[in-house]
Each structure stands twice: as structure tokens, then as C-alpha cells.
Amino acid sequence: MFNTQDTICALSTAAGPGAIAVIRISGTKAFEITERIFSKTLAGADSHTAHFGRIVRSDKSILDEVLLTVLHAGKSFTGEETVEIACHGSQYIQQELLKLLLQNGCRMAEAGEFTMRAFMNGKMDLSQAEAVADLIASESRKAHEIAMNQMRGKFSGELKDLREKLIHFASLVELELDFAEEDVEFADRRELKALVSEVIVYLESLISSFELGNAIKNGVPVAIVGSPNTGKSTLLNQLLGEERAIVSNIAGTTRDTIEEALNIDGILFRLIDTAGIREATEDKIEAIGIERSYEKIRQAQIALLLVDSLSYLEDKGGFELWAMEVKSQYPDKKLLVLFNKVDTVDPALLPQTVQGIPALAISAKHNTGITELKSRLVDLILQNKDLEQSTIVSNARHIEALEKALISLNQAKTGLEINVTGDFVAMDIRQAMFHIGSITGDISTDDLLGNIFSKFCIGK
Amino acid sequence: MFNTQDTICALSTAAGPGAIAVIRISGTKAFEITERIFSKTLAGADSHTAHFGRIVRSDKSILDEVLLTVLHAGKSFTGEETVEIACHGSQYIQQELLKLLLQNGCRMAEAGEFTMRAFMNGKMDLSQAEAVADLIASESRKAHEIAMNQMRGKFSGELKDLREKLIHFASLVELELDFAEEDVEFADRRELKALVSEVIVYLESLISSFELGNAIKNGVPVAIVGSPNTGKSTLLNQLLGEERAIVSNIAGTTRDTIEEALNIDGILFRLIDTAGIREATEDKIEAIGIERSYEKIRQAQIALLLVDSLSYLEDKGGFELWAMEVKSQYPDKKLLVLFNKVDTVDPALLPQTVQGIPALAISAKHNTGITELKSRLVDLILQNKDLEQSTIVSNARHIEALEKALISLNQAKTGLEINVTGDFVAMDIRQAMFHIGSITGDISTDDLLGNIFSKFCIGK
Numbered sequence: 001m002f003n004t005q006d007t008i009c010a011l012s013t014a015a016g017p018g019a020i021a022v023i024r025i026s027g028t029k030a031f032e033i034t035e036r037i038f039s040k041t042l043a044g045a046d047s048h049t050a051h052f053g054r055i056v057r058s059d060k061s062i063l064d065e066v067l068l069t070v071l072h073a074g075k076s077f078t079g080e081e082t083v084e085i086a087c088h089g090s091q092y093i094q095q096e097l098l099k100l101l102l103q104n105g106c107r108m109a110e111a112g113e114f115t116m117r118a119f120m121n122g123k124m125d126l127s128q129a130e131a132v133a134d135l136i137a138s139e140s141r142k143a144h145e146i147a148m149n150q151m152r153g154k155f156s157g158e159l160k161d162l163r164e165k166l167i168h169f170a171s172l173v174e175l176e177l178d179f180a181e182e183d184v185e186f187a188d189r190r191e192l193k194a195l196v197s198e199v200i201v202y203l204e205s206l207i208s209s210f211e212l213g214n215a216i217k218n219g220v221p222v223a224i225v226g227s228p229n230t231g232k233s234t235l236l237n238q239l240l241g242e243e244r245a246i247v248s249n250i251a252g253t254t255r256d257t258i259e260e261a262l263n264i265d266g267i268l269f270r271l272i273d274t275a276g277i278r279e280a281t282e283d284k285i286e287a288i289g290i291e292r293s294y295e296k297i298r299q300a301q302i303a304l305l306l307v308d309s310l311s312y313l314e315d316k317g318g319f320e321l322w323a324m325e326v327k328s329q330y331p332d333k334k335l336l337v338l339f340n341k342v343d344t345v346d347p348a349l350l351p352q353t354v355q356g357i358p359a360l361a362i363s364a365k366h367n368t369g370i371t372e373l374k375s376r377l378v379d380l381i382l383q384n385k386d387l388e389q390s391t392i393v394s395n396a397r398h399i400e401a402l403e404k405a406l407i408s409l410n411q412a413k414t415g416l417e418i419n420v421t422g423d424f425v426a427m428d429i430r431q432a433m434f435h436i437g438s439i440t441g442d443i444s445t446d447d448l449l450g451n452i453f454s455k456f457c458i459g460k
Numbered sequence: 461m462f463n464t465q466d467t468i469c470a471l472s473t474a475a476g477p478g479a480i481a482v483i484r485i486s487g488t489k490a491f492e493i494t495e496r497i498f499s500k501t502l503a504g505a506d507s508h509t510a511h512f513g514r515i516v517r518s519d520k521s522i523l524d525e526v527l528l529t530v531l532h533a534g535k536s537f538t539g540e541e542t543v544e545i546a547c548h549g550s551q552y553i554q555q556e557l558l559k560l561l562l563q564n565g566c567r568m569a570e571a572g573e574f575t576m577r578a579f580m581n582g583k584m585d586l587s588q589a590e591a592v593a594d595l596i597a598s599e600s601r602k603a604h605e606i607a608m609n610q611m612r613g614k615f616s617g618e619l620k621d622l623r624e625k626l627i628h629f630a631s632l633v634e635l636e637l638d639f640a641e642e643d644v645e646f647a648d649r650r651e652l653k654a655l656v657s658e659v660i661v662y663l664e665s666l667i668s669s670f671e672l673g674n675a676i677k678n679g680v681p682v683a684i685v686g687s688p689n690t691g692k693s694t695l696l697n698q699l700l701g702e703e704r705a706i707v708s709n710i711a712g713t714t715r716d717t718i719e720e721a722l723n724i725d726g727i728l729f730r731l732i733d734t735a736g737i738r739e740a741t742e743d744k745i746e747a748i749g750i751e752r753s754y755e756k757i758r759q760a761q762i763a764l765l766l767v768d769s770l771s772y773l774e775d776k777g778g779f780e781l782w783a784m785e786v787k788s789q790y791p792d793k794k795l796l797v798l799f800n801k802v803d804t805v806d807p808a809l810l811p812q813t814v815q816g817i818p819a820l821a822i823s824a825k826h827n828t829g830i831t832e833l834k835s836r837l838v839d840l841i842l843q844n845k846d847l848e849q850s851t852i853v854s855n856a857r858h859i860e861a862l863e864k865a866l867i868s869l870n871q872a873k874t875g876l877e878i879n880v881t882g883d884f885v886a887m888d889i890r891q892a893m894f895h896i897g898s899i900t901g902d903i904s905t906d907d908l909l910g911n912i913f914s915k916f917c918i919g920k
Contacts, residue, residue, distance in 0.1 A: 014478030
């Protein structure tokens with residue numbers, strides 16, 4: 001499927017005009033092809049050296065003055081001979097330079113092909129390669145942290161330990177198998193049972209980390225719902241206002257993607273249907289509002305049920321009925337009641353929970369309780385988990401493999417308990433190892449690789 | 461206005477997510493600041509060397525693994541100590557890395573500040589610096605060529621020669637002035653007159669190149685006008701179709717900006733109001749169509765007057781009347797009559813010109829005469845000018861300065877003719893030199909520099 005013999009090139013920096021752009025070339029002919037269009041020879045150039053010179057067309061016309069970095073095979077990202085050309089960032093120059101490279105023997109790189117070559121050449125395993133894409137896509141400190149740990153091999157290391165345990169386990173079982181006819185039981189089955197249980201607990205903890213990992217990676221969708229005039233729009237602005245100010249301080253970077261997102265303690269919360277909140281005319285009939293609220297809660301992971309404190313105290317029953325209905329319709333959503341406009345009532349009259357849903361008194365307008373609200377949002381997600389210490393799995397493919405491994409190990413465990421013969425148990429363990437090996441790419445197919453790397457951007 | 465003592469940083473690649481991004485740092489503390497956040501020491505690092513390592517925050521957390529290039533003062537683009545950090549292209553990493561640099565003593569660069577420092581440090585003159593921005597903005601081969609020549613100092617060199625001629629001239633006139641009371645006329649006035657005339661002719665040719673330079677730099681607006689059912693939409697698709705195919709071949713680069721543009725022989729033609737052509741229902745009443753045509757011609761530099769060959773032969777008078785009106789209303793527009801659907805008539809019946817406007821027979825549908833049409837479009841713009849040989853001025857500021865210099869030199873010439881005293885002539889020549897010096901930045905003010913560099917992008 002992938003040809004790794006030829007030399008590939010692609011624009012590696014973001015598309016569009018900029019001050020400079022970087023075009024990357026990797027493969028056995030990277031230096032040879034570059035020399036055909038560069039004003040200087042690269043023969044004898046040390047690895048990790050930069051060279052200023054001109055890109056010259058075959059008709060001697062000058063395309064650009066560039067700074068070109070030479071990276072020798074074994075010392076580059078891909079592990080192959082690599083040249084990185086920093087040219088002026090005009091789209092014309094970018095396109096012409098790529099054309100020139102294609103004319104001189106390069107092929108346009110497929111999406112993710114540089115990283116795939118790094119994997120093929122043993123510079124990183126598959127889960128590390130996947131972390132490169134996650135790293136590039138990460139939008140918050142925690143998502144970045146998970147991707148960075150994974151890229152640097154923390155997860156791979158743990159899986160390696162796990163595989164070693166399973167190999168040891170399998171060898172014990174197989175040793176028993178070899179001598180099965182002699183009816184000798186070498187491995188202490190109690191010890192084996194303890195080992196498999198330990199691995200199962202570990203796998204389960206990895207699998208359970210995915211909910212958090214996924215939330216951190218993709219951002220946590222948050223719905224703000226409530227009747228008209230409860231202050232949804234004011235709360236939205238209060239939450240987003242400060243965020244915008246922080247982001248605007250760093251000039252020259254795009255901020256569209258995080259416009260409606262809130263970064264609290266390094267976790268990204270996406271406020272859904274903010275346009276709906278902003279546009280909503282407050283006199284729409286109630287029925288539509290409620291239906292819409294349910295639709296929003298359905299899309300969210302956290303729903304903030306906003307109520308006007310005064311209205312609540314005047315008609316507790318009405319709101320509690322609604323809260324109860326939300327809770328029963330969406331048992332797996334994380335809910336938080338917000339008593340807004342707390343300054344208009346005596347706070348002592350407001351309860352700590354409504355129908356078992358935790359509640360918080362705030363004033364969106366006067367910025368009361370907003371810091372506490374943010375802290376509560378983070379707690380709802382982290383639930384006392386220590387991110388620094390634990391391994392968090394954030395990749396759906398990995399979880400699928402871990403779940404399959406878990407099934408095999410549970411079968412092995414049952415086998416041991418009901419005393420099936422060693423060969424069945426060994427088969428289950430080998431199956432578990434196969435699934436774990438698919439995460440790091442010890443076992444891989446072209447289809448799998450194609451599927452993984454096609455999701456990368458071109459140039460990486 | 462500009463502080464050049466501190467160390468500046470900015471994202472130099474295009475905004476948005478990409479595989480990699482480059483952040484540039486320039487100034488006396490570039491190495492010192494970088495070392496505070498980089499996992500390796502840069503002491504003793506040679507210029508033009510690349511270093512792989514980690515960006516580490518003060519709390520020891522790792523922000524990224526990067527390839528960092530060191531460029532020593534005097535050998536960098538700005539002429540200052542420079543570090544270029546190629547990091548992973550996530551927007552989070554870009555922003556965090558910039559934040560980290562700011563925390564450690566960098567200042568965010570203003571638009572164009574790197575290039576301005578290159579100018580301040582004598583790495584290039586002002587017209588070369590301006591060419592850097594033109595180079596980045598260039599969208600076609602010819603626009604790129606003009607910018608590249610200018611950046612590489614061709615124009616600067618010619619202006620330098622011009623200044624030397626004028627200095628020589630002024631010194632001759634001033635020598636005369638010193639001995640004025642002795643009524644000695646050292647400089648041969650005939651020779652002086654010849655010299656000033658020569659310079660005037662040269663300036664005039666530079667100034668007259670601006671129409672072409674401007675057309676090439678910004679693209680040539682072209683209007684396609686004609687009655688309903690003459691085939692405007694078909695012609696548009698025929699012209700743009702091939703272009704699209706070429707552009708689509710280079711993956712990974714944006715192509716939005718040139719969607720409605722046509723690149724012929726390296727010159728960009730912008731087809732205006734293409735949406736209008738595509739959307740136009742052909743049964744709109746004639747009056748609106750004609751009014752709209754006039755508006756389009758007004759915006760264009762070239763107008764293609766499209767007519768159905770058969771309709772033309774049936775009612776020559778009607779079309780000729782319209783052509784005449786267009787010509788008289790827009791005497792400075794370049795016009796070309798296109799007899800479309802030539803396959804439906806005997807081509808011999810169609811004239812070569814209509815009311816003095818050149819005409820061409822085509823079939824948009826069958827791709828007849830389209831190559832000839834493209835060649836005519838280029839001829840209308842180039843008008844036999846040899847781009848390779850001539851210096852083309854494309855910058856409005858330069859033309860303004862050249863025009864002012866011309867006025868001064870014409871005054872000097874008149875002065876010589878009516879035999880005014882040398883001091884007046886010398887004053888005019890000094891004035892001309894001042895204006896020419898303002899182009900290369902030999903004479904510049906903070907206001908002028910601020911105005912020029914604020915138009916650059918950040919990071920250049």
C-alpha cells in the first residue's frame with residue numbers, strides 16, 4: 001500500500017500565505033533532488049546544518065532565496081535523508097517549489113506519510129505516531145499533556161511491561177502444556193490466577209480512563225439551559241469574556257476555533273448552541289424553549305440548569321418537577337443547578353441540592369460564584385483523578401483493542417478457574433497479546449496503517 | 461517609534477494548525493532567552509546549526525520537542541542574533557510557546573519588524589525591504605519576478621547609478637556657483653542640458669512602466685460583457701476550467717484566492733463579477749443587463765465585448781452602435797470584440813475590427829480560438845514590452861517619489877534653458893536626489909517606515 005522507497009515532499013506548515021513556509025523532503029534521493037534546484041552543493045554538508053542559497057529553475061530563473069536545513073538519515077524525524085526548505089511564504093512560491101520538486105523526482109506525500117515512515121523506520125511505535133496527530137490537534141493544556149506523554153512513550157512503556165507480564169504468563173502455561181501428557185502441573189494455578197487478575201484490574205483502569213481522556217481530547221460539551229429571562233446570555237458572556245481577552249493578547253494566531261470554548265485549568269469546555277442563546281428572543285413560547293433544552297442536554301456531557309432565584313423561591317415545585325424530569329430522562333449526564341441573580345434573594349433560602357442534583361448560587365451579572373462554578377465544572381470531569389500520575393487513554397482505537405484484550409483475559413481467567421487445559425488458556429493469552437500488540441504496531445496491517453495515517457494532515 | 465534594542469518574537473508561518481510552525485526570535489538576547497526554555501545549551505553553537513531538543517516550562521513540564529536553528533548576528537536575515545524554532549503546528553503549542561518567550565523577556569514583534577530590522581542593520585535598502593512584502597503577496601510568475609528582481613537589488617542598483625549621475629551633475633553646477641562672482645562658467649551648459657534630458661527620459665520610462673507593473677502586481681481586472689445568450693457563462697468556464705485542473709494537482713495548498721483568476725504566461729487576469737455571470741438568468745430585461753455591463757467595464761482594465769456571430773450578422777448596426785458607445789464612454793479601457801459561436805456562420809463574413817476595436821472569432825463551446833484569445837489578453841497588457849530586460853516599477857510609493865523627482869528635474873532643465881543662476885538649478889537637483897533617496901531609504905523618517913512596515917504581516 002505504501003511505497004517507502006521513493007522520495008516524498010509536502011508543505012509542512014499551515015496552508016495559506018505567511019512570512020515563511022516550510023517544505024519537507026524525505027527519502028533516499030532527498031539530497032540528490034534538492035541539489036538539482038539549489039545554488040549550493042550539499043555534498044559534505046553535516047547533519048543539522050542550515051544553508052542559505054537560491055532555488056533556481058532549469059531556465060536559470062530564481063524562484064526564491066531560502067534557508068535549507070539538512071538532516072541525515074537516522075538523525076531525522078522520518079529516519080531518512082531529509083531536507084527542510086524554509087522559503088518565503090507566498091502561495092505562488094509554495095506551489096512552484098512543490099512543482100519543481102515533483103519535476104525533479106519527488107512524489108507528493110500522502111497525509112501522515114512522514115510520520116508513517118518514522119514508524120516504519122522504527123523511530124517510534126504506532127501509539128507514539130498517533131500521538132503526533134493528537135499533539136497537533138490539541139487545544140488545551142491537558143489534551144496536550146496526554147498527547148505529549150503518549151508521544152514520548154509513557155503509554156508504550158506501560159504496554160511493553162504488560163506484554164512482558166503476559167509473555168511470562170503464557171510461557172508458564174505453555175510449559176505446563178508441554179508436559180501435559182505427563183500430568184505434571186508446573187505453574188502454580190493460584191499464582192497464575194493472581195497474575196491474570198492483576199492484569200485485568202490494570203486493563204480495566206486504563207479502559208475506564210477513556211471517558212476522561214476523550215472528554216479532555218475533544219473538549220467537554222456543556223449546555224446552558226433554563227427558561228427565558230434566567231440570564232443564559234449574561235452567564236455565557238461572563239464565562240467567555242475573560243477567555244477572549246486572554247486569547248486576544250497573543251497576536252498573529254487564529255482564534256476562531258476557540259471562540260465559544262472555555263479553557264479552565266487546562267481543560268476545554270465547549271459551550272454548545274451559543275448562537276441559539278445569543279439569538280433567542282426571550283418571548284418565544286415556552287414549549288419550543290423546553291424542547292430545545294432537551295435537545296441541547298442530549299448533545300452535552302454537562303448541563304447547567306439555570307433558574308432565576310426569585311422565581312425558584314416563588315414556585316419551587318415547578319422547577320423541581322422539571323429537574324426531576326431532566327434527571328430521569330438523562331441519567332448519564334452530569335447536572336448542576338445554578339440559582340442565578342442570587343443578589344435578589346436571601347441566599348440562606350436556597351438549597352444545596354435540588355432532587356439530588358448539586359446546586360450553586362451565582363450572579364452572572366455581578367460575577368458572583370463564577371470562579372466556584374468553573375471549579376465545579378472541572379471537578380465534574382476530573383472526579384478527583386490525578387492527571388499527573390495516571391495514564392489516560394484518549395484514542396478510540398486503543399480502547400477497542402484494550403477491550404478485546406480484556407475479553408480474552410477474562411476468558412483465560414475463567415479457564416483457569418474451571419481448570420480447562422493449558423492450551424486453551426495460552427490461546428486466550430496470545431489473543432490478548434495480539435490486541436495489545438496492535439496498539440503499539442508490533443502487529444499491524446496495511447489497512448490499519450492506511451486508516452490511521454489518512455487522518456493526519458498532509459506534511460506531517 | 462521602533463525600539464531595536466529589545467528582542468522580538470513572532471509566529472512566522474501561516475496562522476492556523478499545520479504539521480509544523482516556525483516561531484522566530486531576533487535580538488541581542490535571542491540566545492539567552494531561548495536557553496531559559498530549551499533543554500540544551502546554545503553556548504558554542506555555530507551559526508546555521510539545527511538542534512533537536514525539548515521546550516520546557518519553569519514547572520519542568522514539557523511543552524514540545526522542537527528543531528531549533530541558530531543564526532549568528534551578521535549572518536541572519538535581520539542581521540541580529542536569531543533563533544528559529546520549528547515546533548509542532550498545534551495552535552495550543554504556538555500560543556504557549558509565544559507566551560513562554562514573552563514571559564522570558566521577548567516582546568511580540570510588530571508587523572514587518574523583522575524586515576525593518578534587516579533594513580536598519582543595513583542588510584537591505586528600503587525598496588528591497590518593500591519587495592519582501594511584494595514577494596510574499598505575489599500570485600503569478602511575472603509579479604513574483606518583479607518582486608524578486610527588486611528584492612535582489614536590481615532597482616536599487618539603477619537608482620544608485622541615477623543618484624551618482626545627479627551628484628556629478630550637482631557638483632558641476634555648484635562648482636560654477638562657487639565661482640559665480642567671477643562670472644566664470646565652468647560647466648558646459650550644453651553638456652548639462654544633455655545630461656538632465658537623459659535622466660528625464662529614464663525617469664519617464666520608469667514612471668510609464670508603472671501601469672504594467674501595477675497590472676502585474678495586482679492582477680488585471682477583465683470584464684466579460686454581452687447580451688443574454690451570447691455565451692458568457694460558457695466562455696467563463698472554458699477560460700477557468702483548465703486553470704482549476706492545474707491548481708488542483710498540487711495538494712495541500714489553498715486555492716481559494718485564485719478561484720476566479722486566470723494565469724496566462726505568468727500574468728494574473730481577474731475575471732470580475734463571475735458570480736453575476738453564473739447566476740444571471742438569461743431572461744432578465746435588457747435594460748438592467750446593459751447598465752450592469754457598463755458598471756463592469758468601469759471596474760475593468762480589459763473588457764471583452766461578447767456577441768453571438770449570427771445575431772451580429774443579422775443586425776450589424778445594433779452591435780456597432782453599442783460598441784461605439786462603449787468606446788466613447790471608456791476611452792482608456794482596452795477592448796476586444798469576441799464573435800462567439802463562430803461555427804454557426806461563415807467566418808469570412810466577420811470583420812477584423814468593429815469601430816476600430818480589434819475583433820476575434822471564437823467558439824467558447826468548442827474551444828475554438830481560446831488559445832488565441834489568451835495570447836491577445838497578454839498582448840493587450842504587455843504591448844511588446846520585454847519584461848526580462850526592462851525594470852518595472854510596481855510600487856505606488858516609488859512612483860510618487862519618481863514623479864516628484866521628475867518635476868524637480870524638469871525645473872532644473874527649464875532653469876538651464878532660461879539661464880537661471882546655478883544655485884537654483886542645484887537646489888532642484890538636490891530636491892530630485894532627495895526624492896530618489898526616499899525610495900531606497902537613504903532618506904527616511906519614522907513616519908515613513910511605520911507606514912511601510914505596518915502593511916507587512918506579523919512574523920516577517
